[in-house]
Amino acid sequence: MKRDWAPYAVLPVLVLIALPAMGVTNWLVLTVAGLAMGAMLFLMAAGLTLIFGLMDVLNFAHGAFITLGAYVAVSVVAPLAGWAMADSWVMNLAVFAVAIVIASIVSGAVGWGFERVIVRGVYGAPLQQILVTMGGLIVAQQLFIVLWGADAIPLLKPTAFGGSIVVHGAAIEKYRLIALALGLAVFVALHLLLSRTRVGLLVRAGVENREMVEALGYRVRRLFVGVFVVGTALAGIGGVTWAFYQELVTAQLGGDMTILVFIILIIGGLGSVGGSLVGAMLVGLTTNYVGFLAPTVSLGSNILLMVLILLWRPRGLFPVAHG
Amino acid sequence: MSDELLALHGIETRIGRYHILHGVDFAAQRGRVTMLLGRNGAGKTTTLRTVMGLWRASAGRIMFDGRDIAGLGTPDIARLGIAYVPETMGIFSQLTVRENLLLATGREGLTDERLDRLFSLFPALKERFAVPAGVLSGGQKQMLAIGRAVIEPRRLLVVDEPTKGLAPAVIQVLIDAFRRLKQSETTILLVEQNFHMAVSVGDDVAVMDDGRIVHTGSMADLAADDALQHRLLGFSLAVHQ
Numbered sequence: 001m002k003r004d005w006a007p008y009a010v011l012p013v014l015v016l017i018a019l020p021a022m023g024v025t026n027w028l029v030l031t032v033a034g035l036a037m038g039a040m041l042f043l044m045a046a047g048l049t050l051i052f053g054l055m056d057v058l059n060f061a062h063g064a065f066i067t068l069g070a071y072v073a074v075s076v077v078a079p080l081a082g083w084a085m086a087d088s089w090v091m092n093l094a095v096f097a098v099a100i101v102i103a104s105i106v107s108g109a110v111g112w113g114f115e116r117v118i119v120r121g122v123y124g125a126p127l128q129q130i131l132v133t134m135g136g137l138i139v140a141q142q143l144f145i146v147l148w149g150a151d152a153i154p155l156l157k158p159t160a161f162g163g164s165i166v167v168h169g170a171a172i173e174k175y176r177l178i179a180l181a182l183g184l185a186v187f188v189a190l191h192l193l194l195s196r197t198r199v200g201l202l203v204r205a206g207v208e209n210r211e212m213v214e215a216l217g218y219r220v221r222r223l224f225v226g227v228f229v230v231g232t233a234l235a236g237i238g239g240v241t242w243a244f245y246q247e248l249v250t251a252q253l254g255g256d257m258t259i260l261v262f263i264i265l266i267i268g269g270l271g272s273v274g275g276s277l278v279g280a281m282l283v284g285l286t287t288n289y290v291g292f293l294a295p296t297v298s299l300g301s302n303i304l305l306m307v308l309i310l311l312w313r314p315r316g317l318f319p320v321a322h323g
Numbered sequence: 324m325s326d327e328l329l330a331l332h333g334i335e336t337r338i339g340r341y342h343i344l345h346g347v348d349f350a351a352q353r354g355r356v357t358m359l360l361g362r363n364g365a366g367k368t369t370t371l372r373t374v375m376g377l378w379r380a381s382a383g384r385i386m387f388d389g390r391d392i393a394g395l396g397t398p399d400i401a402r403l404g405i406a407y408v409p410e411t412m413g414i415f416s417q418l419t420v421r422e423n424l425l426l427a428t429g430r431e432g433l434t435d436e437r438l439d440r441l442f443s444l445f446p447a448l449k450e451r452f453a454v455p456a457g458v459l460s461g462g463q464k465q466m467l468a469i470g471r472a473v474i475e476p477r478r479l480l481v482v483d484e485p486t487k488g489l490a491p492a493v494i495q496v497l498i499d500a501f502r503r504l505k506q507s508e509t510t511i512l513l514v515e516q517n518f519h520m521a522v523s524v525g526d527d528v529a530v531m532d533d534g535r536i537v538h539t540g541s542m543a544d545l546a547a548d549d550a551l552q553h554r555l556l557g558f559s560l561a562v563h564q
Contacts, residue, residue, distance in 0.1 A: 198426070204415070218426075
């Protein structure tokens with residue numbers, strides 16, 4: 001069986017065909033913007049693809065954990081505003097890191113409770129999963145309003161993360177480079193976890209054939225709880241990075257991203273972490289390229305991208321075999 | 324201590340609206356190979372899956388070494404030392420051969436001694452050790468599935484139709500492997516349609532029809548009795564290899 005290289009070519013082909021359509025400077029700005037957006041979307045999508053791949057659970061409340069991460073960042077940064085506004089890379093980085101760590105812990109902990117109380121009762125029942133997790137998202141949005149208010153809350157980037165660097169006449173936002181670096185670092189960490197550790201092997205095996213993993217003596221349900229917690233923690237991190245990018249937090253922040261996250265999962269292949277990275281980058285790039293070249297069709301561009309990919313590869317770019 | 328390592332008493336299994344097993348009774352003796360034979364749809368695979376807890380028995384007891392395991396979950400059953408090779412082989416195609424084997428080991432992992440023993444059973448796996456299992460041939464996948472089941476000492480090996488769809492040369496490799504496992508006194512419960520395999524490795528036999536056991540005895544006696552084969556299986560084993 002030869003490795004299928006075609007799906008790997010989609011991303012570079014998209015980047016290259018965009019170049020002649022917009023000139024080098026615009027292309028550079030939009031490509032970095034697209035990749036940075038993709039990196040943030042990957043953080044939101046990576047956990048969900050494993051959650052679905054391992055237990056076939058459709059968690060439409062995933063967006064609530066994205067929002068939760070954003071609001072936790074608001075609460076963490078408020079008392080550390082002095083650090084965020086200080087003219088020091090170290091202090092700026094520290095406040096960003098503290099926000100990410102606390103948001104991931106809170107999102108993961110709430111995710112653990114959500115799995116125990118809401119998801120556990122609907123394993124193997126897709127319709128009920130959709131209903132209760134959609135309900136969970138609605139309830140969570142109202143809880144966010146109760147806790148943080150109905151008004152949008154500004155969340156300014158730390159001082160050093162603002163501004164741009166100029167490359168070949170193109171102004172590249174510093175924060176986009178930071179978000180891109182964070183997304184890629186998380187991907188590398190996840191890749192190492194999944195390929196170099198026994199737990200990672202079990203997750204990959206469970207995504208492919210859950211029943212056989214149980215027949216080898218492993219409790220997949222316990223494994224799934226761990227994956228759910230990691231997935232929701234990653235969603236929280238995604239929420240923090242997106243909130244700093246938008247510099248505004250609302251109760252709808254995560255819910256608004258849910259459609260994009262599901263498009264990424266479908267494009268990449270349900271259950272594939274590598275696929276979700278490529279899918280997220282494709283969505284990020286398409287959003288930026290089409291937004292520049294044909295703003296009137298940008299709203300539907302990602303749906304069109306998904307349709308085209310599915311016409312070519314009905315199970316996504318990197319489908320996971322199921323035993 | 325009873326010679327019965329595994330004994331099924333009045334096992335009934337329902338899958339959805341379908342009542343598949345109607346009171347299955349048979350036993351697998353320690354250190355022996357018990358063949359489970361029967362026509363297609365007789366309930367052989369359902370019986371094995373019920374033993375493994377993959378489908379729940381709605382009635383009856385499954386005694387393993389004197390303990391009723393009918394209510395246990397699949398991981399708990401596996402941890403008692405029962406290894407399962409499903410009809411579909413159940414290999415993880417995106418993991419390498421090494422990773423497939425590693426997941427079937429405990430803390431000791433893949434020791435040289437274990438690997439030497441495995442490669443003596445299935446030499447073909449040695450040169451394919453680092454490749455994804457999905458690229459193996461059908462025969463190599465079956466070798467990996469059985470090898471994974473026996474990489475650690477097991478008390479009972481439950482195998483579902485290992486020769487299905489395989490070439491005669493590969494079947495002979497599997498027969499040789501099962502013979503060697505027999506010599507190590509591993510208890511084996513084996514569903515098989517291949518006569519050569521059944522006669523070569525089987526000590527005891529239980530024949531199923533319509534979700535019930537309709538015959539138990541020695542494999543040698545069944546192999547020698549053409550009329551009994553016709554009555555129980557509807558065909559002669561000799562022409563069904």
